[in-house]
Amino acid sequence: MTPALQTRPDVFDTVIVGAGVMGATTALFLARGGQKVALVDRQDMFRAASGVNAGTLTLHMTRAQLIPHAIRGREMWLDSANWLGEDVGALATPGLSMAFTEAEEELLRQRARVRQDMGAPIEVVSPKEAVRIEPGVNPALRAAAYCALDGHIPTYRVGGAYARALRQAGVTIIENSPVETITPATGGGYDVRVSSRARPVHGRRIVLSTGAWLEKMLGWLGYNIPIRCLINQLVVTETLPPVMGSVLSIANGLLSLKQFANGSVLIGGGWQGEGNIHQGGTRVIPENLRGNVRLAQYVVPRLDEAQVLRVWLGLESETPDAMPLIGALTPDDDAFVVGCVHSGFTSGPYMGRLLAERILGGNPDLSAFDPTRFSTPAATGPQS
Amino acid sequence: MSSPDFSPVTVIGGGIAGATSAIALSRHGFPVTLIDEQPAAGGQIFRAPSPYARQTVPPNHEFSGGDALRQKLAASPVDVRFSTRVWGLSSTLTLDLIGPGGIDQLPPSTVVVANGATERFLPFQGWTTPRITGLAGASILMRNGGTLPGQTVVVAGSGPLLFSVAHQVLELGGKVVAIVDAGHRSDWFRLGAMLSLDPARLTQATRWMLRLRKAGIPIHHRAHISAAQETETGLLLTVSEMDHPERRHVYAAEAAACGYGLKPTTLITRTAGVQHRHDPAGGYLEPVTDAAGRTSRPDLYVTGDAAGIRGMAVARLRGLITAHAIAQDRGVISARTYETLTRAPRRQLRRLEAVSRQMLPLMNAGSAIPTHLQNETIVCRCERVKAATLRSAIEAGAEDLNQLKAWTRCGMGPCQGRMCEDSARGLLTAACGNTPEEAGSFTARMPFFPLPLTAVTGTFAYSDIPLPKAAPL
Numbered sequence: 001m002t003p004a005l006q007t008r009p010d011v012f013d014t015v016i017v018g019a020g021v022m023g024a025t026t027a028l029f030l031a032r033g034g035q036k037v038a039l040v041d042r043q044d045m046f047r048a049a050s051g052v053n054a055g056t057l058t059l060h061m062t063r064a065q066l067i068p069h070a071i072r073g074r075e076m077w078l079d080s081a082n083w084l085g086e087d088v089g090a091l092a093t094p095g096l097s098m099a100f101t102e103a104e105e106e107l108l109r110q111r112a113r114v115r116q117d118m119g120a121p122i123e124v125v126s127p128k129e130a131v132r133i134e135p136g137v138n139p140a141l142r143a144a145a146y147c148a149l150d151g152h153i154p155t156y157r158v159g160g161a162y163a164r165a166l167r168q169a170g171v172t173i174i175e176n177s178p179v180e181t182i183t184p185a186t187g188g189g190y191d192v193r194v195s196s197r198a199r200p201v202h203g204r205r206i207v208l209s210t211g212a213w214l215e216k217m218l219g220w221l222g223y224n225i226p227i228r229c230l231i232n233q234l235v236v237t238e239t240l241p242p243v244m245g246s247v248l249s250i251a252n253g254l255l256s257l258k259q260f261a262n263g264s265v266l267i268g269g270g271w272q273g274e275g276n277i278h279q280g281g282t283r284v285i286p287e288n289l290r291g292n293v294r295l296a297q298y299v300v301p302r303l304d305e306a307q308v309l310r311v312w313l314g315l316e317s318e319t320p321d322a323m324p325l326i327g328a329l330t331p332d333d334d335a336f337v338v339g340c341v342h343s344g345f346t347s348g349p350y351m352g353r354l355l356a357e358r359i360l361g362g363n364p365d366l367s368a369f370d371p372t373r374f375s376t377p378a379a380t381g382p383q384s
Numbered sequence: 385m386s387s388p389d390f391s392p393v394t395v396i397g398g399g400i401a402g403a404t405s406a407i408a409l410s411r412h413g414f415p416v417t418l419i420d421e422q423p424a425a426g427g428q429i430f431r432a433p434s435p436y437a438r439q440t441v442p443p444n445h446e447f448s449g450g451d452a453l454r455q456k457l458a459a460s461p462v463d464v465r466f467s468t469r470v471w472g473l474s475s476t477l478t479l480d481l482i483g484p485g486g487i488d489q490l491p492p493s494t495v496v497v498a499n500g501a502t503e504r505f506l507p508f509q510g511w512t513t514p515r516i517t518g519l520a521g522a523s524i525l526m527r528n529g530g531t532l533p534g535q536t537v538v539v540a541g542s543g544p545l546l547f548s549v550a551h552q553v554l555e556l557g558g559k560v561v562a563i564v565d566a567g568h569r570s571d572w573f574r575l576g577a578m579l580s581l582d583p584a585r586l587t588q589a590t591r592w593m594l595r596l597r598k599a600g601i602p603i604h605h606r607a608h609i610s611a612a613q614e615t616e617t618g619l620l621l622t623v624s625e626m627d628h629p630e631r632r633h634v635y636a637a638e639a640a641a642c643g644y645g646l647k648p649t650t651l652i653t654r655t656a657g658v659q660h661r662h663d664p665a666g667g668y669l670e671p672v673t674d675a676a677g678r679t680s681r682p683d684l685y686v687t688g689d690a691a692g693i694r695g696m697a698v699a700r701l702r703g704l705i706t707a708h709a710i711a712q713d714r715g716v717i718s719a720r721t722y723e724t725l726t727r728a729p730r731r732q733l734r735r736l737e738a739v740s741r742q743m744l745p746l747m748n749a750g751s752a753i754p755t756h757l758q759n760e761t762i763v764c765r766c767e768r769v770k771a772a773t774l775r776s777a778i779e780a781g782a783e784d785l786n787q788l789k790a791w792t793r794c795g796m797g798p799c800q801g802r803m804c805e806d807s808a809r810g811l812l813t814a815a816c817g818n819t820p821e822e823a824g825s826f827t828a829r830m831p832f833f834p835l836p837l838t839a840v841t842g843t844f845a846y847s848d849i850p851l852p853k854a855a856p857l
Contacts, residue, residue, distance in 0.1 A: 044786070044787040045781075046790065047786070047787065047790065051790050061855060063857065064857055101846075110857075111857065114857060140846075156790055156791065156796075157791075159787075159791055160782075160792075163780050167781070173781065175781075176783075252852075252853075252854035253855030254852055254854070254855065274475075281475075281657065283474055284830055286474075286480060286489065287850075289840065291849050291850050293837060293840045294848070295849050295851075297837060298844075305837075306837040307798075307834035307835060307836055307837060308831055308834060308837050308840055309834050310829045311829065311830050312829055
């Protein structure tokens with residue numbers, strides 16, 4: 001650290017706004033690459049999507065084009081002891097996606113085919129074979145897509161592990177600090193004004209990794225990209241004797257089902273709740289709770305012994321083409337974005353590492369995720 | 385006066401406050417639904433006794449008062465739904481219910497929350513043995529079940545329930561080995577002076593204290609159970625003095641009953657999004673209400689102990705006043721009629737409030753205990769989270785209860801943190817120096833208690849499931 005930086009504690013090489021998997025991984029690798037990094041979040045770290053998602057590692061539900069990234073992301077999770085500093089409890093399991101009707105079987109085959117083309121080891125298997133792989137499933141299925149490379153993570157363990165790794169790497173963590181404005185500073189870089197500090201936090205460059213809140217912040221930088229906010233429902237049961245050992249889904253992608261080591265079963269799949277990211281607060285839609293849980297019980301009939309312990313909702317962000325935003329926002333290479341990655345938890349650490357690599361001067365292929373593909377920045381962005 | 389609005393009112397909780405309110409609301413002409421999880425009205429204090437308890441427990445004010453309340457309710461047009469619990473609610477106050485007929489919903493209505501209090505528990509080494517119960521649980525077992533928790537009992541914790549439970553043990557022929565009170569002896573004398581304002585409580589307290597003294601029961605003040613060890617015949621309990629931790633007393637007993645005062649039950653009010661505040665005297669979170677139980681939402685009222693712990697006599701008055709306030713807010717009665725109807729209860733309330741508020745520090749006397757938690761002690765029983773795990777998460781940067789929950793699973797289990805929240809908050813505020821407000825509360829989640837999965841799903845075919853459109857390829 002230079003003496004100048006010591007006397008000006010609020011100046012950083014990179015200020016990252018949004019402390020979820022993407023932002024925190026970028027922060028970690030930038031700090032390890034020698035940068036002075038600040039990581040800012042409106043609440044505590046890992047409390048939005050990254051802390052409350054279903055923890056599914058899946059190639060069935062990941063968008064086909066992101067399969068190579070998801071494979072690398074999954075490897076990182078399984079190897080977290082080595083690069084993050086502690087094992088977060090990721091478990092490799094088989095994954096099965098199932099079809100119960102003719103239409104679903106057709107969809108299943110189509111989705112399996114495009115994923116195979118992108119390098120996912122997915123094959124369609126007979127009902128008998130599916131029941132052999134996962135004895136817990138409803139034998140009424142017509143076909144299943146089998147993937148050897150799925151798995152799951154107890155999501156709750158991830159935030160604490162990142163917090164310890166980031167502190168060790170020397171990242172300055174600024175939590176419970178909603179960002180009020182981001183303005184270009186005279187002499188280069190950006191001033192990030194946060195509610196908790198009188199002086200703005202200055203970054204020679206910034207990274208936006210705020211998930212569902214990206215739309216507003218991209219607007220500050222002059223980008224007008226409509227970002228849809230999904231309010232995904234998750235249901236967890238009380239602990240049960242083992243009823244399943246793989247990650248299960250259905251052909252249209254609207255179910256994720258797994259049993260954790262402690263015996264609780266997590267039911268997800270993107271059924272929607274209600275809520276508003278600006279006003280805050282989310283609520284369960286009872287019809288969607290019933291639908292999601294019925295689907296789970298149909299797929300694993302022994303769930304009829306379960307008790308529903310808790311229902312919650314997590315926010316997922318999606319661009320108009322459902323492809324991620326990763327890369328530079330400015331020709332000067334001083335503002336970047338990472339987010340809107342479908343099934344982003346699976347590939348998240350890899351995406352964050354790629355962006356760090358890019359910022360540190362590497363040249364990873366991020367062409368498919370170019371954030372400038374939707375709009376070019378307005379001449380002067382509104383600042384509010 | 386605008387034209388009266390007689391749309392339905394739903395009362396959650398059939399204790400003294402809720403049942404009184406429901407009866408008064410129906411007299412004003414409102415269609416009233418009363419929901420209660422027990423098979424009969426009465427709440428905690430007026431809980432309907434089992435037939436066995438009616439034979440074994442000497443006749444008392446709680447039985448007769450409860451019977452009178454149940455008769456009045458039965459004679460009223462209130463639509464009662466017993467053995468029914470609220471497991472969730474929407475932003476418009478649609479209530480999700482589960483009862484004898486399975487899952488049901490009640491359309492939006494004006495809601496009166498009268499779901500009373502929850503006992504505060506503070507853990508110690510070995511507390512998870514089944515021989516240790518809460519004070520409230522022990523009281524229900526004895527008063528309503530006619531059964532002792534053990535022949536010999538150590539009664540520990542804080543607040544008036546301590547002496548009530550000790551008295552109940554004697555009444556059923558059991559032996560109280562010791563009374564361990566977190567409060568200061570002088571706190572009780574101060575309360576005694578105040579009780580002249582509440583003669584009914586004074587008489588009862590004097591009777592209890594005389595009987596306990598006559599039985600020669602050792603009473604430790606400023607003390608708490610610091611460890612429990614199971615033996616073949618029962619428990620060995622270590623009692624530590626708060627101001628002299630080196631002074632220890634060991635008692636053998638078949639059972640221990642332990643509780644550190646009451647706190648309002650806030651799952652429903654927090655989910656409904658009304659304003660809450662931390663009451664420093666009570667050491668708990670309570671919904672912000674006016675004297676009539678109005679909250680920051682015009683369609684939601686809170687009455688009885690759910691609005692702040694004040695006890696049975698206040699609960700009845702509050703229930704009555706809330707009902708009249710709703711009648712006034714709905715244009716059924718004029719402001720002047722409201723004044724007339726509530727003049728006497730409001731005057732009584734003011735007098736009793738002073739005494740009740742004096743009880744709060746007594747109930748909260750154990751607030752410093754969590755800071756002395758041993759690392760090996762389990763704080764969250766549901767998820768078996770130890771104090772050491774919480775302390776290391778706090779060291780890693782968890783600064784509020786929800787971050788602590790996310791990182792350790794403390795409070796994620798079936799009880800939603802009812803047992804561990806106070807001690808987790810105590811650890812947080814002691815370690816980070818933040819206030820109880822900053823430490824916050826565990827986010828309330830639906831369902832409020834575990835639901836059988838089949839109650840949610842019911843009978844269905846695959847084609848009944850409204851599958852949303854497929855996720856992007």
